[in-house]
Amino acid sequence: xxxxxxxxxxxxxxxxxxxxxxxxxxxxxxxxxxxxxxxxxxxxxxxxxxxxxxxxxxxxxxxxxxxxxxxxxxxxxxxxxxxxxxxxxxxxxxxxxxxxxxxxxxxxxxxxxxxxxxxxxxxxxxxxxxxxxxxxxxxxxxxxxxxxxxxxxxxxxxxxxxxxxxxxxxxxxxxxxxxxxxxxxxxxxxxxxxxxxxxxxxxxxxxxxxxxxxxxxxxxxxxxxxxxxxxxxxxxxxxxxxxxxxxxxxxx
Amino acid sequence: xxxxxxxxxxxxxxxxxxxxxxxxxxxxxxxxxxxxxxxxxxxxxxxxxxxxxxxxxxxxxxxxxxxxxxxxxxxxxxxxxxxxxxxxxxxxxxxxxxxxxxxxxxxxxxxxxxxxxxxxxxxxxxxxxxxxxxxxxxxxxxxxxxxxxxxxxxxxxxxxxxxxxxxxxxxxxxxxxxxxxxxxxxxxxxxxxxxxxxxxxxxxxxxxxxxxxxxxxxxxxxxxxxxxxxxxxxxxxxxxxxxxxxxxxxxx
Numbered sequence: 001x002x003x004x005x006x007x008x009x010x011x012x013x014x015x016x017x018x019x020x021x022x023x024x025x026x027x028x029x030x031x032x033x034x035x036x037x038x039x040x041x042x043x044x045x046x047x048x049x050x051x052x053x054x055x056x057x058x059x060x061x062x063x064x065x066x067x068x069x070x071x072x073x074x075x076x077x078x079x080x081x082x083x084x085x086x087x088x089x090x091x092x093x094x095x096x097x098x099x100x101x102x103x104x105x106x107x108x109x110x111x112x113x114x115x116x117x118x119x120x121x122x123x124x125x126x127x128x129x130x131x132x133x134x135x136x137x138x139x140x141x142x143x144x145x146x147x148x149x150x151x152x153x154x155x156x157x158x159x160x161x162x163x164x165x166x167x168x169x170x171x172x173x174x175x176x177x178x179x180x181x182x183x184x185x186x187x188x189x190x191x192x193x194x195x196x197x198x199x200x201x202x203x204x205x206x207x208x209x210x211x212x213x214x215x216x217x218x219x220x221x222x223x224x225x226x227x228x229x230x231x232x233x234x235x236x237x238x239x240x241x242x243x244x245x246x247x248x249x250x251x252x
Numbered sequence: 253x254x255x256x257x258x259x260x261x262x263x264x265x266x267x268x269x270x271x272x273x274x275x276x277x278x279x280x281x282x283x284x285x286x287x288x289x290x291x292x293x294x295x296x297x298x299x300x301x302x303x304x305x306x307x308x309x310x311x312x313x314x315x316x317x318x319x320x321x322x323x324x325x326x327x328x329x330x331x332x333x334x335x336x337x338x339x340x341x342x343x344x345x346x347x348x349x350x351x352x353x354x355x356x357x358x359x360x361x362x363x364x365x366x367x368x369x370x371x372x373x374x375x376x377x378x379x380x381x382x383x384x385x386x387x388x389x390x391x392x393x394x395x396x397x398x399x400x401x402x403x404x405x406x407x408x409x410x411x412x413x414x415x416x417x418x419x420x421x422x423x424x425x426x427x428x429x430x431x432x433x434x435x436x437x438x439x440x441x442x443x444x445x446x447x448x449x450x451x452x453x454x455x456x457x458x459x460x461x462x463x464x465x466x467x468x469x470x471x472x473x474x475x476x477x478x479x480x481x482x483x484x485x486x487x488x489x490x491x492x493x494x495x496x497x498x499x500x501x502x503x504x
Contacts, residue, residue, distance in 0.1 A: 053309075054308050056306050056308070057305075057309035140436070140440075141443075169478065170465050172457040172458070172465075173437075173466055176436045176440055177433045177436070180431075180432030180434070180436025180437070181433065183432055183436065184392070184431050187392030190392070191393075214428060214429075216422075217426065217428075218429070221429065221473035
């Protein structure tokens with residue numbers, strides 16, 4: 001790329017005014033770009049393997065093979081399997097949470113925020129089953145708990161209680177209820193077609209339109225009246241432009 | 253063991269009138285007893301290893317080593333790792349569910365049944381962390397979903413709706429909410445001391461007496477008024493005589 005500007009020693013902060021579709025680092029030296037791409041391949045391979053089998057069942061050489069990277073190169077990017085595991089969790093759960101925050105920035109009503117978060121967590125798990133699988137495996141671990149949906153739901157519950165929008169006597173247990181309900185809805189979605197759905201069929205229950213139904217029931221549990229909860233949960237859902245993404249600005 | 257009674261060719265059904273503390277098979281031949289004990293050791297070792305690491309990270313030779321059994325003997329008892337894994341899930345989740353059914357047989361009120369089930373699931377996970385860990389790992393799998401708490405909660409919810417005890421518009425989502433809340437409460441209990449509790453502390457929330465608080469909140473989500481929900485959740489909890497138990501009458 002031709003540029004008469006002098007090359008900066010360090011990468012500048014991304015220019016917020018440039019189009020989101022233009023490549024982020026047109027002037028990045030080849031070596032740095034390769035390093036970044038290798039790191040990205042390792043993270044994606046680790047994400048897929050850990051989601052499918054759990055971290056304890058994945059060895060570093062399996063990650064490097066799936067990423068088509070030499071075994072020794074792994075340690076240029078990560079200190080250990082734990083390090084790449086933690087990096088994956090942060091990227092996929094905080095990535096989802098940040099995208100959600102951006103999407104909901106203009107929403108004032110905590111009830112609508114909770115509805116949008118719930119519906120998008122279920123929709124994302126359905127569209128990206130590996131993400132859903134990783135959520136089911138890892139949501140309760142101390143490394144995951146402070147990322148992603150948990151602290152955001154807690155924030156919205158506390159705001160809703162403070163503003164007398166929610167009737168909640170016990171905010172911690174309301175968080176347990178809200179988080180657990182979202183995770184269980186993801187489990188139901190991913191089990192559809194399995195024995196889970198047989199159980200549902202036998203009881204004569206329908207599994208369609210789960211995201212709205214879960215959001216409505218959750219809002220009612222937080223003290224919103226049924227008719228209003230159904231209205232909020234039935235609103236058109238703003239589109240979330242997010243998929244698990246492993247490109248990073250830091251190159252180690 | 254001296255016995256003048258003729259040895260039966262097949263083991264008789266256990267005598268329901270004999271004391272529960274007496275050994276169940278006083279006249280069992282030594283070979284059968286050894287086989288049963290070996291099977292029991294394999295099941296317990298598999299339970300512990302799978303709860304700690306997940307089934308995908310456990311090899312058959314690790315199970316036989318932990319059980320102090322020769323590798324080849326494994327196949328006298330189980331066809332595969334999947335077979336012992338499924339047997340463990342059934343025994344620990346259906347075992348808990350059956351013990352709960354027995355305990356709750358005299359309870360008529362679906363609200364009290366849900367409260368007792370919720371509180372005992374949380375108490376059992378706290379008393380037997382490996383059981384709690386396995387629940388967190390496996391609750392959503394198609395092999396687990398029909399065992400244990402899930403179908404029992406669904407049964408109690410449906411009975412409560414039919415008897416107009418619960419105000420639930422959507423029984424499937426009520427099951428998702430109830431099951432998810434119990435699982436998330438178990439996750440919170442097992443994470444206490446980790447980052448999860450830091451998050452809780454930062455928000456100025458207390459983690460004490462979680463079983464009653466979760467039961468009360470859950471009953472309110474099912475339509476019971478707050479004061480009554482707190483009364484039901486605060487009742488003395490009937491004692492559950494159950495720990496993960498791997499002795500069986502079938503010897504393969």
